[in-house]
Each structure stands twice: as C-alpha cells, then as structure tokens.
Amino acid sequence: MTGYINNKDALLARLRRVEGQVRGLQRMVDADTYCIDVLTQVSAATKALQAVALELLQDHLSHCVAEAAAEGSEVADARVQEASAAIARLVRS
Numbered sequence: 039m040t041g042y043i044n045n046k047d048a049l050l051a052r053l054r055r056v057e058g059q060v061r062g063l064q065r066m067v068d069a070d071t072y073c074i075d076v077l078t079q080v081s082a083a084t085k086a087l088q089a090v091a092l093e094l095l096q097d098h099l100s101h102c103v104a105e106a107a108a109e110g111s112e113v114a115d116a117r118v119q120e121a122s123a124a125i126a127r128l129v130r131s
Contacts, residue, residue, distance in 0.1 A: 041101030042094055052090050059083040091128055095121070 042049055060083055066076050103121050106114040 041097035041099075045093065045097060049090060049093065052086065052093075056083055056086045056090070059086060088128070088131075095124060095128070098124070 059079065063076065063079050063083065066079060099121055103114075103117045106117040
C-alpha cells in the first residue's frame with residue numbers, strides 16, 4: 039500500500055490544479071503574453087509541483103520508511119536510501 043493512499047484525492051486535486059496552470063501557460067505563450075508574466079506563472083506552477091512533491095515525501099517518510107524501520111530489516115535501509123535519493127533530487131531541481 040502506498041503512503042499517500044489516505045491523501046490520494048487531495049493529491050489528485052492539487053495535480054489537476056497544476057495541470058490547469060500549465061494549460062494556462064500554454065495559452066499565455068500562444069497569445070504572446072509578456073515574458074515576465076509567463077515566467078511568474080511558471081514559478082507558481084513550479085512551486086505547486088514542489089508542494090505536491092513535499093507532501094508525497096512526507097507521506098513516504100511517515101508510512102513507508104517508518105513501517106520498514108519498525109520491522110528493522112534490510113528493507114529499512116533501502117527505504118532510507120530511497121528517501122535520501124528523493125530528497126537529493128528535490129534539492130537539485
């Protein structure tokens with residue numbers, strides 16, 4: 039079971055809003071909107087995706103990693119490594 043199962047509907051709603059933002063960006067570019075206005079909206083969409091990523095990461099840590107740590111198996115080490123790699127990717131982006 040995924041860690042975000044309890045928040046799935048909320049995550050999907052947030053992703054639909056991001057999708058709407060990206061479609062809005064396409065319309066802005068198609069309409070030759072001023073560059074700074076487009077960049078402002080790109081920044082907003084980026085922040086919205088980052089918020090989704092942070093929520094997913096929180097769910098992963100509190101569910102998948104915590105569960106594996108409670109078991110104390112090699113799976114725990116793998117889950118921690120996965121989380122570390124995900125955090126590194128988020129920090130680099």
